[in-house]
Amino acid sequence: xxxxxxxxxxxxxxxxxxxxxxxxxxxxxxxxxxxxxxxxxxxxxxxxxxxxxxxxxxxxxxxxxxxxxxxxxxxxxxxxxxxxxxxxxxxxxxxxxxxxxxxxxxxxxxxxxxxxxxxxxxxxxxxxxxxxxxxxxxxxxxxxxxxxxxxxxxxxxxxxxxxxxxxxxxxxxxxxxxxxxxxxxxxxxxxxxxxxxxxxxxxxxxxxxxxxxxxxxxxxxxxxxxxxxxxxxxxxxxxxxxxxxxxxxxxxxxxxxxxxxxxxxxxxxxxxxxxxxxxxxxxxxxxxxxxxxxxxxxxxxxxxxxxxxxxxxxxxxxxxxxxxxxxxxxxxx
Amino acid sequence: xxxxxxxxxxxxxxxxxxxxxxxxxxxxxxxxxxxxxxxxxxxxxxxxxxxxxxxxxxxxxxxxxxxxxxxxxxxxxxxxxxxxxxxxxxxxxxxxxxxxxxxxxxxxxxxxxxxxxxxxxxxxxxxxxxxxxxx
Numbered sequence: 001x002x003x004x005x006x007x008x009x010x011x012x013x014x015x016x017x018x019x020x021x022x023x024x025x026x027x028x029x030x031x032x033x034x035x036x037x038x039x040x041x042x043x044x045x046x047x048x049x050x051x052x053x054x055x056x057x058x059x060x061x062x063x064x065x066x067x068x069x070x071x072x073x074x075x076x077x078x079x080x081x082x083x084x085x086x087x088x089x090x091x092x093x094x095x096x097x098x099x100x101x102x103x104x105x106x107x108x109x110x111x112x113x114x115x116x117x118x119x120x121x122x123x124x125x126x127x128x129x130x131x132x133x134x135x136x137x138x139x140x141x142x143x144x145x146x147x148x149x150x151x152x153x154x155x156x157x158x159x160x161x162x163x164x165x166x167x168x169x170x171x172x173x174x175x176x177x178x179x180x181x182x183x184x185x186x187x188x189x190x191x192x193x194x195x196x197x198x199x200x201x202x203x204x205x206x207x208x209x210x211x212x213x214x215x216x217x218x219x220x221x222x223x224x225x226x227x228x229x230x231x232x233x234x235x236x237x238x239x240x241x242x243x244x245x246x247x248x249x250x251x252x253x254x255x256x257x258x259x260x261x262x263x264x265x266x267x268x269x270x271x272x273x274x275x276x277x278x279x280x281x282x283x284x285x286x287x288x289x290x291x292x293x294x295x296x297x298x299x300x301x302x303x304x305x306x307x308x309x310x311x312x313x314x315x316x317x318x319x320x321x322x323x324x325x326x327x328x329x330x331x332x333x
Numbered sequence: 334x335x336x337x338x339x340x341x342x343x344x345x346x347x348x349x350x351x352x353x354x355x356x357x358x359x360x361x362x363x364x365x366x367x368x369x370x371x372x373x374x375x376x377x378x379x380x381x382x383x384x385x386x387x388x389x390x391x392x393x394x395x396x397x398x399x400x401x402x403x404x405x406x407x408x409x410x411x412x413x414x415x416x417x418x419x420x421x422x423x424x425x426x427x428x429x430x431x432x433x434x435x436x437x438x439x440x441x442x443x444x445x446x447x448x449x450x451x452x453x454x455x456x457x458x459x460x461x462x463x464x465x466x467x468x
Contacts, residue, residue: 085436087369169437171367175397257398258367267368328348 002082006075007158013068014158017061018151024058025144032137051133058140059121062114065147069107072154076100077266082163089262091169096160103153110150112283113143116290123295123307131298139294170260174245181245181259194247201243204236205323212285212316221308226289233285233315240278252329274325281318288312366394367437374417375434380408391435392427392442396466409467413446414454420444422467426451430460442466 001007031051039047076092086092093100117139124132173179182193189196211229215221249264250256252271264271288311295304362371365387377395379387382405389395392411399406409422426445434440442463445451454460 085439087367087437091437166433166436168439169367171369171394171397171438175367253368255366255368257401260367263368 001159002079002161002163004078006071006078010068010071010075010154011158013064013071014151014154017064017068018148018155020057020061021144021147021151024054024061025141025148027054028058028137028144029141032134032141035134035137051137055121055136055140058144059118061147062118062143065110065150066114068150068154069111072103072107073265075158079161083161083165083167085167085169087169087171087263088260088266090174090260091167092161094167094169095162095165096157099153099157099160103150103157106146106150106153108279110143110146111279112286113139113146115283116287116294117143119287119291119307119311120294123291123300123303126303127299129299131300132295135294135297170263171258174259175257179259181242185242185246197239197243198247201236201239201247204232204239205319208232208236208285209316209319209323212312212319216309216312216316219305219309221292221305223289223292226292226308229285230289233282237278237282240282248326248329270325271329274322274329277318277322277325281315281320281322284311284315284318288315362388364388364390364394366390366398369394369437372435374412374414375440376412377422378410378419379406380410381405382407391438391440392444392466393435393438393440399467406467411444413450414443415450416446418446420446422465425465427463427465428454428460429463430454430458432458 027050031047031054034047035051073089076089079092080086080088083092083095086094093104117136120132120136120139124130124136185193185197208229211232215225215229244261244264245259249261249271250258253264253267255263255267265275288308291307291311292304295307363369364371366389369390371388371390375391377389377392379389379395379398379402381387381402387398387402389398395409399409410419411422411425412418413420413425424446426448428443428445428451429441430443432441432443434443443451443454443460445454451462455462
């Protein structure tokens, strides 16, 4: 176990959120089961008070879990000097490959679900009759389960990473010619796959921005359209990752044969902002869809267009800003 | 209207900051393959036809670049481990042993200018001869 301020913080947060997620998950599921049943006025007041307490505490836990995602990578970065052979976060991930990969997969899912839940929570709070409470509680109990798994994973990983472990780093994995990020597009686009990836990414990114802009202008917040935007944002995210690994990251680092994204964050720290903007933009598109999916009930229906407009404006801003950064980087490079 | 102008001013002010941030910090002793800090004892140097030089932190990084740059390379220089002198790779002896020199790529290939030094390393660290990776 490597002890430093960050790992201690991560373990502390892990314990705290695991305990509260367990309590909050069970409580919200019980409340979900009870919500909507006929009760006496004093019982109903008690139920409402209890649910507000659960929501308040869980909202704090979920905010902490949102911060946990970047904190996780900062902590892994802090371990680099203690792991022999690690030159970037990739090397640290090699100490406990399976668990780290699982957490790296789970954390963005949690971030997305928590963000989506918060929007739903804010939408529900804006109403007078809380029509979304039942859905909110059910979603919360599911998110609590994921938060519990994530927190336990964090603790296990922090305990499992021992100092002076010998690992080999990204160069021997991300740069080999048989890497899937190269072979897959190469099999589709041929030897000039890098150029095709670059063009395809710009097309999909601009198309996504264009569709969001058109949606905002004509205010067409219909579910099939929002679903299409969500799917397009997923496709765009896949193209973003592929083109980053194969095209943009080597160019930004000025290391034409090196394809490690962790090294990119290390050598060009401003790229973290680019990634943050892209993630928030992509997730906002998804949040728009989930808000429409779960928020279309009771009073929520009337407030939904205003909320969706704000969410898609955020998406438009974040995606445009990330594109701007990428272009500026391209020009500077 | 005023709010819009403030936003535009903010974006204009942010652009130079972004441009400054986009210029990555390049250091003299950085490997031209993966950007890692180069230890002079295990470095490999490629002299290119255009007069420029590429520097690598290990034989692994250098050999991974070699295939892509083969046509442009005029000379490959490696470092003799016992003395620390730069020598032409064509005259060097390469030995693979249990000893790892550059951990992040797990490089186990060692370079020697003299055959007796290479033999000594083979005997001490259970090594074996390997071919020059830059042929």
